[in-house]
Amino acid sequence: MLENPKKNKIEFNENYKVMILHSSYYKALVNHIKESYPLVYQGLCFHSLLEQYVEPKIVGIVKLEIEYRKQNYPLSGCTELAYKGIYDLINDELEEHETEEYLKQFDLDINPVIDTEFLA
16 A cells, blocks of 8 residues: 555654643644544544643644744743644644544445444
């Protein structure tokens, strides 16, 4: 199977720190993924990759906040801009994967029985 060269690589960190995952950043990012990409969220949870996926994004938010503060943005504006930047990154990474997961629901080789009750 050929890889799509335009497809964004998803960054995972297997050596994440547990304390980072108890932050409000984690809750906000997980809620965004859960609401925007429910099928990818289920897959990440099923394979226990959610924490490994979210941790680099939290670090990205903190780095962006620091950069915006260095540019003398207001504190609340720094956080909002940092979240927007990371949400855009997540959207770029996961949009194609969500479509793939949705189409897999209709693949009879993967799912011999399609349960139409749970399809959106």
